[in-house]
Amino acid sequence: MSRGASGDGWVRCEEGHRHWGRYGAAGLFLVAEDHLLLAHRIFWSHHGNTWGIPGGARDAGETAVETALRETAEETGLDPARPVVGTSSTDDHGGWSYVTVQASLETPVPLEPLDGEASELRWVPLAQVGDLDLHPGFAAFWGRRLAWSHERSGPQ
Template sequence: MRTDYYNDPEAPKPNSVVPSASAVVTDELGRILLIKRRDNKLWALPGGGHDVGETIEQTAVREVKEETGLDVEITALTGIYTNPAHIVAFSNGEVRQQFSLCFTARLTGGTPAIDHESTDIAWTHPDDIATLDMHPSMRLRISHYLEARSSPYLG
């Protein structure tokens, strides 16, 4: 299990930093691909930890495939998210400071399928995202994508 802390003065002190990547995947109708995480029951962009031997872009592509069954191609960088006040505590004692790159991606194929990390997959219209139970850090990434910024978010 995991517990996310966001701007919480009671958050535990981090003991690790693990690079990760997520992706805003859209379809031809402009809907955004979301997963419902098994570990915290929140809707999120597909993503996860960087593995040795891959680029961070390959991490995003692999994580989308693992968590959704879908194939994607990276098209841009939405932002780099390193807020030291976003802490993730795991039941094994690891406490991470956030370090995540969020990309935009284009769907290229695959068949939707959930994995051991998710309980649901949904193509979601941007107007419906506000009604979903979602961590603020995911809302921030999606809002930066929807703003169609001329350059990636850095923060």
Template sequence: MDLADEGDGGGWVIGPDSQRRWGLFGAAGLLLRAPSPDDPADPLVLLQHRAKWTASGDTWALPGGAIDSGETPAEAAARETFEEAGIPVGAVRVRGERVTSRMSGVPRPRTRIGSLLHDGSLPDGMSRSRSIEWTYTTVFADLPEPLDTVANHESVELRWVRESEVAGFDLMPAFAAVWPSLRMRPVSCVVDVANVLGSRSNGWWRDRAGYTSALLGDLAAAVPCALAPDSTSDAGGSWLARTTVVVEGAAKKAESPASLVRVDASGEGDDTIVDVASAELASAGPGNVLVVTSDRGLRDRLPAGISVLGSGGFLSRLGLK
């Protein structure tokens, strides 16, 4: 293979404490989830049983590897997962990412331009730091369903494992250390459909029922799924295990997929949302219910223990904006 076609991120870096890390430009792994067919609250996680010759071999971890220059962590993690597990890059729905390991004082790597190595120096006497911070990024992603895998030479086995059972495997030490913070909380999601529909400027007011049908179809195709935390959070995010949509007014003529729990409001939609969310809270407990709305008045009426996410943010995080 021509050098120009090879990735330039492969290689070890050595920090001030003489510890080695793989990936000249850092590394990334894909924390890939898919719904479990018999327990929506306990999603499946794709684990890789690493070949003995690899670093920390004969342990279980996430598929992933070195990031190439000019490549984002998400791109690298998806590419590596295709190479190591055969999961198509286009099937992966990336939800977010978090740096889960750092090492400072790493010598700045040289990048390859064609067949030449470039050390990153600047012209005209300008200075550039000779050291960087090496990072490992965990990329949160999911699939609509677990896909078949094809292992390459770096894997003994690939296996879809229930999230609740991951800790019982002989995990790579670095992965074992961060896994508790990466676990997702299963939540029951209650969607204020009228408010979410109103956040879209697509002409929905011309055909409320028709556009509601399209919205519900989009939601059904997206859930169950992961809602990853922001990059600064210590929590693992939420897994939307059950989604209830509250529909009101003319939108009640809309069609909805069977995978969604649908409640048609007999009166005011906000009253029904409060009732449904309160019932979910009594069943699931505090911290396990999420209401999707940007209506401040409705937010103020919700009981304590219920989380709220704005409609626009919800659509963006599901890739539906």
């Protein structure tokens, strides 16, 4: 697919929040053997020194899945054909949205940060994700995911 105009740039949503991505943004929630791929955001970036999933601004005409796979490839070197893509979750702010694309790999693969946006990539056991200093947007998603998982599993 040919990409349209670059989505790089700041916008304000209808709720008055400032977001990166003129056409929205997307990230890849990539799991392998009960480990989640997380990126430690470089200190100078928006919400620097926090952990989140690889992702970034959507380009014009690009789907959320295309964005998540492209951004992950640019940031980590992961072949975008490798992940098995599943469902997506949208955080809509009115006029701007972030889509979390869930995907899987059979096993974790060694990856290194490539584009200067992350100081480290790490496969984190799912049970330990909440122990890290998470990017605020990802922390909200993680909290909703945990609540949903708890509701689905019922009382222990």
